[in-house]
Amino acid sequence: MTTTTAHRSNAQAENHTRNSTSSNESLLARRKAVLPTGLGVAFPVFAARAKNSEVWDVEGNRYIDFVGGISVLNTGHSHPKITQRVHEQVDKFTHTAAQMINYECYVELAEKLCEKAPISGTKKALFLTTGAEAVENSIKIARAKTGRPGVISFVGGWHGRTLMCMSLTGKVLPYKKNFGPMPGPVFHALFPAEELNVTEAQALHSLEMIFQADIDPSEVAAMIIEPVQGEGGFHQVTPSFAKALRTICDEHGIVLIFDEVQCGFARTGTLFAGEQLGVEPDLMTSAKSLAGGYPISAVIGRADIMDAPQVGGLGGTYSGNPLACVAALAVIEVIEEENLLARSKQIGDKIAAFLKGLNLNSIGHIRYKGAMLAFDLIDSDGKPDAAGTANLKQKAFEQGLLLASCGMYGNAIRVMVPLTVEDDVLQEGLNIIENILTVSS
Numbered sequence: 001m002t003t004t005t006a007h008r009s010n011a012q013a014e015n016h017t018r019n020s021t022s023s024n025e026s027l028l029a030r031r032k033a034v035l036p037t038g039l040g041v042a043f044p045v046f047a048a049r050a051k052n053s054e055v056w057d058v059e060g061n062r063y064i065d066f067v068g069g070i071s072v073l074n075t076g077h078s079h080p081k082i083t084q085r086v087h088e089q090v091d092k093f094t095h096t097a098a099q100m101i102n103y104e105c106y107v108e109l110a111e112k113l114c115e116k117a118p119i120s121g122t123k124k125a126l127f128l129t130t131g132a133e134a135v136e137n138s139i140k141i142a143r144a145k146t147g148r149p150g151v152i153s154f155v156g157g158w159h160g161r162t163l164m165c166m167s168l169t170g171k172v173l174p175y176k177k178n179f180g181p182m183p184g185p186v187f188h189a190l191f192p193a194e195e196l197n198v199t200e201a202q203a204l205h206s207l208e209m210i211f212q213a214d215i216d217p218s219e220v221a222a223m224i225i226e227p228v229q230g231e232g233g234f235h236q237v238t239p240s241f242a243k244a245l246r247t248i249c250d251e252h253g254i255v256l257i258f259d260e261v262q263c264g265f266a267r268t269g270t271l272f273a274g275e276q277l278g279v280e281p282d283l284m285t286s287a288k289s290l291a292g293g294y295p296i297s298a299v300i301g302r303a304d305i306m307d308a309p310q311v312g313g314l315g316g317t318y319s320g321n322p323l324a325c326v327a328a329l330a331v332i333e334v335i336e337e338e339n340l341l342a343r344s345k346q347i348g349d350k351i352a353a354f355l356k357g358l359n360l361n362s363i364g365h366i367r368y369k370g371a372m373l374a375f376d377l378i379d380s381d382g383k384p385d386a387a388g389t390a391n392l393k394q395k396a397f398e399q400g401l402l403l404a405s406c407g408m409y410g411n412a413i414r415v416m417v418p419l420t421v422e423d424d425v426l427q428e429g430l431n432i433i434e435n436i437l438t439v440s441s
Contacts, residue, residue: 022046022058040174042067042404043397050077053421055402063397064429067404068416071230071262071372074289074344075334076420082292085330086323098127098320105325112332117284117300118275124306126299127320131261131287132160134297135224137314138283139164141299142222142255145308150220152210152254154191154203156232156408157225159259168224171231171408187214191225193235195365195376196408200241207248217252222283227273230262233407234367234374234414242279249282255305258284261297265289266335266419269345269370276369292331296324340419344370347426351415354430360437362388364411374406374414384409392436401432 027046045057053076055063068074075082089105098106110125117123128134139151151168153159159168161175167182169175170191176182187210192203211217223245229235249256258281263273267289270276274284282305287297295318299306335341348368355366355375362385364376377392379385389411393403406414417426 024057024059027058042393043402052076052078053418053425062400064401064425064432066415066417066429067402068289068418069293070288070404071267071416072288072293074266074340074419075292075331076418077293079292079330079334079420081334082294082327082330085326086294089323089326092322094323095318095321097317099315103322103325105322105329106320109320109325109328112329113286113298113300116271116332118272119280119282119284119300119302122303123300124303125301126306126314127325128297128299128316129295129318129321130160131285131297132162132165133316133319134261134285134287134299135159135168135259136162136164138224138257138259138285138299138301139168139222140313141283141301141305141309142257144310144313145255145305146221146253148219148221150185150187150215152187152189152207152220152223154225154229155188156191156196156229156235157188157259158229158231158262159224159226160261169231185215185219191229191232191235192238192241193233195233195367196235200238200244203241204244217248217254220252220254222255222257223249224257224259226259226261226263227277228263228268228369228372230414231406233376233412234372236367236369237277239276239278242274242277246279255282257281261285261287263369263372265331266340266344267370267372267416269341269348271335271341273369273372290331291324291328292334294321294324294327296321296328334420338420341370343419344372347371347417347419347421348373350426351430354434358434358437362437362440371415371417371419374412376407377411377413384411386410388440389413391440392433395436396432399432399435401429403433 024045028044047055048058049056053065055065113125114123153168155170157170159165164183166176167186170188190198190203190206192198192200227237258274260272264286283301285299348371351373352366352368362377364378366375377385377388389405396403404414406412
């Protein structure tokens with residue numbers, strides 16, 4: 001399959017197209033022959049190069065990237081500072097295994113994250129490879145500290161694809177079906193959101209019912225929640241609900257974990273989304289945009305909790321790889337030097353104002369913190385319009401814009417455009433959305 005309607009890039013990309021021996025169609029055939037069906041892909045094209053908020057495929061077609069590698073590229077594709085730091089590290093060494101031979105960039109990154117994490121007192125940090133690994137290790141650490149087995153997460157929450165993380169995730173399709181039984185004991189409370197017709201009182205009541213019907217709070221090790229849900233639809237924890245959870249956890253000796261794998265690292269207008277809640281977690285996880293596309297994740301938390309596991313109980317062969325550590329250090333510099341926290345807020349305000357200005361009945365609830373923005377598509381009866389959402393994604397792709405959906409009903413478009421996006425490229429992408437939605441209305 002080719003994308004003839006997608007925007008063409010400059011002469012350099014055209015030359016690449018003429019010189020390329022592969023097409024999207026031929027590569028898709030090769031992919032189908034050797035990759036499992038379960039490994040889905042959103043777009044039937046193969047990337048050849050990318051820069052900031054744009055991607056070019058092997059046929060020279062250009063795409064504006066509002067997906068950002070699923071919120072991994074807050075600092076854009078191939079940021080020169082990050083690339084330079086990785087090149088410098090490659091010439092020194094690429095791996096030792098952090099449990100075998102120390103290296104300074106691991107320690108330096110831990111120092112930086114402990115300094116910036118919104119947790120008071122003495123903190124420590126651990127590095128891993130993926131967001132799921134960070135979540136799993138946060139549960140291990142909480143269990144080691146408390147000596148308890150139970151975990152409470154929330155409906156619509158997304159925590160990863162490993163068995164433990166699937167158990168924590170509050171959405172069945174397509175992530176949990178056919179993969180059970182799940183590890184336990186894990187219980188799901190309601191997540192409060194006006195657009196989901198769940199009040200904070202109802203969510204807190206569901207927690208009380210878990211304590212009454214499923215597990216005594218004295219047996220619960222941890223409660224884990226995303227300050228802004230990712231896959232669940234970008235629904236936001238309010239300061240009042242966060243405070244209520246903190247009170248419950250303090251009362252029962254439960255470790256409170258903020259999963260910031262997707263919402264962290266400047267996406268919401270602060271380095272960590274939890275900074276806006278006025279409540280401190282005991283542990284927090286980070287990944288995705290932490291290193292600008294290089295695989296690393298982190299667990300950061302109170303030192304007495306982080307120190308609970310025995311020596312050798314934490315680690316991983318590739319965990320805290322030096323290339324990813326130096327990339328993460330560069331990401332922190334880029335966020336500060338390019339003022340990306342303010343830029344995140346500007347982008348969110350711009351997109352929200354744009355969508356509201358369209359004044360379309362097909363656009364339902366718009367919710368955002370900084371540039372972590374999602375908007376619902378609804379039908380003429382005000383119900384979730386998953387088909388319309390799929391149509392928008394497809395038409396946008398055909399016109400050179402990459403979009404992703406989310407939400408329990410598959411009717412939310414989530415925007416994860418790099419915070420470094422140029423104003424004209426951002427507007428070009430928004431114009432594509434407008435053209436499609438106004439024609440469909």
